[in-house]
Amino acid sequence: MELAEAQxxxxxxxxxxxxxxxxxxxxxxILMEEVGEVARIMARQYGEQxxxxxxxxVNLADEMADVLFVLICLANQTGIDLTTALExxxxxxxxxxxxxxxxxxKLKP
Numbered sequence: 001m002e003l004a005e006a007q008x009x010x011x012x013x014x015x016x017x018x019x020x021x022x023x024x025x026x027x028x029x030i031l032m033e034e035v036g037e038v039a040r041i042m043a044r045q046y047g048e049q050x051x052x053x054x055x056x057x058v059n060l061a062d063e064m065a066d067v068l069f070v071l072i073c074l075a076n077q078t079g080i081d082l083t084t085a086l087e088x089x090x091x092x093x094x095x096x097x098x099x100x101x102x103x104x105x106k107l108k109p
Contacts, residue, residue, distance in 0.1 A: 042060075
């Protein structure tokens with residue numbers, strides 16, 4: 001699925017099933033909540049924290065999809081084309097970071 005298609009699908013879902021978008025501030029807070037849920041799983045699955053009994057049903061992929069969904073909502077609400085934004089961001093990172101990462105002793109095998 002292309003990013004533009006994802007933006008269209010989310011917009012359609014919001015307008016039919018979700019009724020309307022939450023306002024941008026509410027969606028920003030929801031995004032932070034969803035990122036926190038991803039962080040919680042990462043800390044337990046890959047970090048040093050242990051899972052609690054109540055954590056038995058965690059699903060990292062589903063939580064990441066929640067983050068993506070809300071991020072797409074915010075992009076739609078603010079008129080951002082995520083394809084263009086990502087392309088420009090990768091170009092910026094390539095120009096800025098190519099030599100920096102290549103010369104980083106911590107990243108050498």
